[in-house]
Amino acid sequence: MNKPKVGIIGLTGCSGDQLVILNCEDQLLDLVGAIDIRDFLTATSANDTESRLDVAFVEGSVVSQKDEDLLRRVRERCTILVALGTCAVWGGIPTMDRDQDRPALLRAVYGDLNWEYDTCPAKALHEVVKVDLNLPGCPIEKDQFLATVANLLNGNLPLLPDYAVCTECKMKENNCLLIEKKQVCLGPVSVAGCQARCPSLNIPCVGCRGPCTDANLKSAAATYAENGVAMEDVIRKMKTFAPVPVSEQP
Amino acid sequence: MTQTIKIDHLARVEGHGGITVNLEGNAVKEVRFDIYEGARLIEALVVGRSWEDVPQIVSRICAICSAAHNLTAIKAIEDAFGVQVTPQTRALRDLLYRGESIESHALHVFLLAAPDYLGYPSAIALAADKPEAVKLGLRLKKLGNTIQEVIGGRAVHPVNSVVGGFGATPTFEQLFALRRDLQQGLSDCEAMVEVLATLPPADFCHTPTVFAALDTAGDYGYYEGNTLRLTTGKSLAASKYRKLTNEMAVPHSHAKHSHYDHKPFMVGSLARVMLFGEKLTEKAQAAARKLGLTLPSDNPMDNNKAQAVELLFDVEYALETVEGMLREKVKPETPVEIKPKAGTGTAATEAPRGTLFHSYTFDKQGKVTAADVITPTAQNLACCEYHFRAAVDQDPEKNPAVLAKHLEMIARAYDPCISCSVHLVVSR
Amino acid sequence: MKIVKIPKKKLDLFASILRQHWEIHAPVEQNGRYAFKPLTHWSEARLHYNRTILPPKKYFMPPRETMFHYREGKGYVPAQEELDQRLILFGVHPCDIYAINILDEVFGGKYNDPYFQTRRKNIGIIGVDCTPDEHCFCRSMRADTVEKGFDLFFTDLGEEYMTLVGTSLGDDMVLMAAPLFEPITAADIQKYKQVSSEKRQAFSLDVEIHDLPEIFELEYKSEIWDELGDQCLSCGSCSMVCPTCYCYDVADTVELGSKAGDRVRTWDSCLFHTHALVAGGENFREKRSSRIKNRFYHKQRGMVAEYGRPSCVGCGRCIVGCPVHIDIVQVINRLRGEDHANRG
Amino acid sequence: MLIADEKTVKTPVLADNPYQPHLARIVRIFKMVPDNHLFTLRFEDQWTAERFKHRPGQFMMLSVPGAGEAPISISSSPTRPGVLELCVRRVGRVTDALYRMQTNDVVGLRGPYGNGFPIETLIGNDLLIVAGGLGMAPLRSLVWWALDHRDKFKKITLMYGAKNPAEMLYRDELVSLADRSDMQCLLIVDRDPTGQWKHHVGLLPTLFDHADINPATTYAAVCGPPVVYKYILQRLLALNFSKDRILMSLERRMKCGVGKCSHCSVGYKYTCIHGPIFTYWDAINLPELV
């Protein structure tokens, strides 16, 4: 069997998901043996940025024209495009306040500039191109990445959970931070797959994996607000890693 | 005759950047370290957020230094609210910081920098010929990650460390397992020194350089302390960091440049070893000698060696810490209670790549009204350009292909973290 | 039935004798809640507890369980590495034992689930009686007492535990520690009756299950379901903590670079939107309201048709564990048009 | 000896495991219709092959290594033993993986599951079989079973509708049935782009205009997509069919096939053990059934 040609490409982001790939220390050598890595700027200087790819893993969100152009080029040259990490899947932290005035934010950070910055409101990959598989997580979970590669090598897309973090939290028999401590734990609306990492450490879920398909954001927001958190702050927390559609806001 | 040396995409670094050098005859006209990373404006985004959300958000500035950003934000917030944490929390934070440093240095030394010395495009290619060396690097990298997982709850973007302490205290069993890994790590470090000592030398420029680092008061460390020291002999309180970083926006990048007394300065492992090397253990100092790291250094490539020395030292230190915790029996603790108040808190720490500053101003509900993050890479950019220029100047032949390679290696020796460098000052 | 008693202060001795043969798991306190955990010291065990976060079903049907290993050339090899762990659950409440009995039926019958059944045989159960709290309604569900499903059953008589011996294995346990047990006296019987009546008085929740299937049929289109659908987060907590929710999902994993892998089953919930979703996008329970209705309907109506009794045992876990306070007792009472949840 | 000293119970998992897939080899792949191939399978193990028995309307759980498991109706008739024929539509993970396999590759099979058609009840009656689209898959087994026991039935009528001739499952086989005098085989397509189609063109329910059905002596077996159920049921009820003389084969998500995993529950029945064949009367009594 020919090894699939793979690209691991970063748009604007923290490189956390690429780092998670490099963090698969025990599997890394098998991994690079099983696939043909063509383009991985973070790890190698021998990159082929033109030829066809069977799979492209794209990290980061689109925050500039440059990102958008790169993403479109990658889409054209690959068969399967995998959005790697919450930034790619949902827009991530950079989309947090994307409804705010971009030039004003820029000015706030860089002062008054007398040259053009290439910048646009942050977007997730699916807002620009077709995405074949979403691997959420900030950063992605190692086991899900490895399962994805193993499945792709078999010709399948992996099966990923699409239920809430609470489910995994309960499986681990944690005390509930929302019910018992009245904390704003985003577990009920965030997609599982992290084995309830945070609640298992007594830390409320911040929703770093983004919402599950069926998230009932409205009802959840009302519940958090019941516990004495201002609705405005509840929505802000919900919007940290993925935009909350206005229709879902109570 | 004008000539341009251009590296469009610097590989094997975190984030997106390039190098451009314009020569006129033999004279260097212009040297640029271009940063193309898109702006994410994180400091603007935290404004309005509650203090408790900040450490998680700012950790996303960068993955490799996520623990540093997370913990530095925590230190700044605790500074603003006057929070005192327990000695156990301090020890755990130190351990987490060292875990990150071990991971980051192992990644850089073995997977990013070493291929250059041996003429390979990547560690993947290197692994085909020298699997043992790469595996050694991976083992050390994993050790750093294991520490971060046990203490921070996750190897990238820690979740367990919060303002006031930790969500959960590592268990005896976890620490016990960690000790075993650290013991193995120590012998791996010794093997590392042997391997690195055989690398061919890489010397592209020698030029007097100013170094700066945080005095972590006490042991050679990364987290505690509030005074900055420079090799010029000057000192500075961390809260006055703006005097040092003194940033200015430059058109060719999304990152600003830092100068002190009109001179660029270098932060990072080499700076720390330069300033506080005498605090290192005998073993670490012997490793430095073995690797040919002679102080004072005027060669930025020495930063690679300094990282290796720190890596060994950190493993030794972490092992000692863990053994102490096992002896003394860690107690489950909960974070100390936080009462937000209006004011500004500033913190400096030594991230793997150098001094990192976070500063936040809060209103009385504890919501952020202003945020400022200055990363080591941002501070290093000017110095890096300074070293590029020296390397070009000092090269008699000026062969563009050779020079390009040298400049790339210098850039890489800085271990730049470009994602980090684009997060700058919020002006009020 | 053989009935003896054991002085409370001899329990630790009893436990240490049992520990020569079994690993003992018992409720342990966890920040104000309880969880069944392996004991390192008998002193960690809490026999007076309201309810554990997860029911004992986690021992018989773990949240994640490998069923087969697929190996090229060998086919699907049953996974049984983890099945032969021998242990005793010490301190199981009657409602939870009742629930295990229900699961016995579900995982038995024509198609015996060998994973469940093997664990069932390898795990001993020592029941313990309890005092209801404000969320318990096992009495309404007729699950406040059990006749089978335990090896030993303890009732607190003050200074000692009256011990019902339920199985021959239970009898062996008693025989192994024979000097610790004593015959019961007439005074003990009196005391038992008193305890039993006090327990009966202690319930504050009540639902009527007589003709509940009919009520469910009649209220199938009730707007209560839509209301609950708007509220429910589909978080799955209620199903995870329920001692008789047994839905599971099956998925195959593969190893890097081969076809070898495992067939794994995981707890699932009918509250998930994927539960009745089939290829092509057809979803038989698309709306959250129809899913939450299904959960109640299946328990209170479906199980009656299939097994002759509702599968809810009234342990109160889903009431305690629902972030949006959906309360089965209230729902039933509302369906009945009796909006009073509390008796007292 | 005390039980406590005995060894743990170990073996039954191997011995009697209803979830155990048995290896089966693909002996033929017939590309009937694009994305609807007919897979002929034979159990690897002689012992299993010889003991395998099923009834029309039952289904198998098909495992494709590395991909997973899915319920698939048995398309072949018990009267033609030795191999199993499965007509599989390519729709997702498991079926995709199956389509990547070739003759001689190995899959896993367990079953048969489900109630199947109540053949004891059907015997001695007229039989009306109505299928739309992929609904022919489970009904084909019944067709051949009935034809192979022709003497046990009175009249046999088959009505089958597809979008166009190219999408008709078992087309050649069914076309040849149309020539049989001992049954009435009515085939219809929505459209006939080629103009070669010699049978009916139009909507499936119009076939009733060509058949003479006596509801009092007939059992109707129906399978197809929801629209088929909707219109065929209308026709049958208009003919005054008794609700328990209408048999339908239903589909649900399934993970175990043996009444444990709960995915296929409808009201208080499981599609896998109480079905997949339900009478229309059952359907009326089970919420959400169709």
Ligand SMILES: Cc1cc2nc3c(=O)[nH]c(=O)nc-3n(C[C@H](O)[C@H](O)[C@H](O)COP(=O)(O)OP(=O)(O)OC[C@H]3O[C@@H](n4cnc5c(N)ncnc54)[C@H](O)[C@@H]3O)c2cc1C
């Ligand atoms: C009793 C019965 C008989 C069937 N007979 C046939 C047949 O003869 N030919 C045929 O092509 N199809 C048949 N199906 C439908 C077939 O099972 C699904 O198309 C198939 O499961 C899709 O699996 P997948 O992995 O390819 O699709 P995916 O969409 O990737 O499905 C993933 C998983 O979801 C579940 N699932 C999805 N759709 C269904 C479904 N419709 N029914 C049950 N589970 C589902 C399965 O567990 C599957 O493994 C039958 C279904 C049932 C219940």
Ligand code: SF4
């Ligand atoms: S702690 Fe959070 S994730 Fe866990 S059950 Fe409670 S709400 Fe859900």
Ligand code: SF4
């Ligand atoms: S619990 Fe929430 S915040 Fe934590 S890792 Fe999981 S999804 Fe991310």
Ligand code: SF4
């Ligand atoms: S616990 Fe409550 S919110 Fe969660 S799925 Fe159950 S009923 Fe819905």
